Amino acid sequence: MTRTVYLNGDYMPETEATVSIFDRGFVMGDAVYEVTCVLDGRLTEFDGHMARLARSLKELEIPCDISRDEWLEIHRKLIELNGLQEGGIYLQISRGDVGDRDFHYPPAGTPPTVVLYTQSRPGLSTDPKADEGIKVISVPDLRWHRRDIKTVQLLYASMAKMAAEKEGKDDAWFVEDGFVTEGSSNNCYIVKNGKIITRQLSNDILHGITRSSVLKMAQEAQMEIEERPFTIAEAQAADEAFFTSASAFVMPIVEVDGVAVGSGKPGSVAKRLREIYISESLKSAI
Ligand code: PDD
Numbered sequence: 001m002t003r004t005v006y007l008n009g010d011y012m013p014e015t016e017a018t019v020s021i022f023d024r025g026f027v028m029g030d031a032v033y034e035v036t037c038v039l040d041g042r043l044t045e046f047d048g049h050m051a052r053l054a055r056s057l058k059e060l061e062i063p064c065d066i067s068r069d070e071w072l073e074i075h076r077k078l079i080e081l082n083g084l085q086e087g088g089i090y091l092q093i094s095r096g097d098v099g100d101r102d103f104h105y106p107p108a109g110t111p112p113t114v115v116l117y118t119q120s121r122p123g124l125s126t127d128p129k130a131d132e133g134i135k136v137i138s139v140p141d142l143r144w145h146r147r148d149i150k151t152v153q154l155l156y157a158s159m160a161k162m163a164a165e166k167e168g169k170d171d172a173w174f175v176e177d178g179f180v181t182e183g184s185s186n187n188c189y190i191v192k193n194g195k196i197i198t199r200q201l202s203n204d205i206l207h208g209i210t211r212s213s214v215l216k217m218a219q220e221a222q223m224e225i226e227e228r229p230f231t232i233a234e235a236q237a238a239d240e241a242f243f244t245s246a247s248a249f250v251m252p253i254v255e256v257d258g259v260a261v262g263s264g265k266p267g268s269v270a271k272r273l274r275e276i277y278i279s280e281s282l283k284s285a286i
Pocket of ligand 1 (some may be wrong): 180205244
């Protein structure tokens with residue numbers, strides 16, 4: 001099916017949406033993005049994603065004056081035009097088209113390039129992977145040091161996923177100075193003696209919108225939380241492990257670098273948090 005996508009103020013078939021070869025996103029990876037999940041035809045965590053988008057734009061000084069309400073209208077229109085029930089909306093803003101390759105930012109007033117499109121993922125909330133749990137490998141974290149900004153510079157994340165695939169595993173965890181930073185496209189957690197352990201927020205990791213909600217829900221459910229870095233050895237000796245992201249919610253992890261975590265089956269904390277997160281997200285979706 002040909003999607004209807006959004007490009008710089010217009011809705012059009014995906015086959016007609018084209019961007020300049022000089023676009024800063026294409027030439028320099030000079031762009032930020034968000035992925036907002038859609039469940040039951042509605043947006044989950046919309047305001048969280050828009051707040052992080054505004055922060056990414058501000059940190060990189062990319063001008064964009066689209067308001068929260070305008071973003072909402074665009075997201076909703078794409079859902080409607082594409083009949084999206086379950087999946088997500090990808091949003092990308094680049095610094096625009098400079099008319100040539102140049103390291104310097106374009107002159108003030110250069111409009112950003114704004115692209116949004118839907119990604120249909122039927123069965124997202126009932127993914128059988130969540131019943132089995134996934135397996136991860138670890139790789140050194142070779143990314144830049146502003147991981148709190150959600151840029152499209154995803155080559156290393158992509159390489160990490162391919163390295164995992166080559167080993168017959170599902171995903172990769174990044175390790176820096178002996179500690180896990182995050183997953184290739186998610187935030188990660190271990191559980192030991194009932195306590196949820198996850199790295200604290202800093203420029204070392206993306207400030208996950210799902211992370212923020214899941215920790216709040218865990219707290220409300222009287223679960224103990226400790227925000228600190230952990231090692232691969234600690235994860236391998238943990239009772240359970242899981243990750244969070246907008247596109248997979250809470251996903252149990254059952255193996256780290258070839259070692260089974262806990263019983264080697266999804267743990268009860270991850271399962272419970274997944275249930276709570278999906279049901280709360282459905283309730284608050286807009
Ligand atoms: N990835 N860390 C990284 C490096 C990520 O790329 C993501 C999200 C997260 C989780 O953030 P959130 O809970 O806000 O989705 C953490 C998205 C889903 C992606 O790139 O497709």
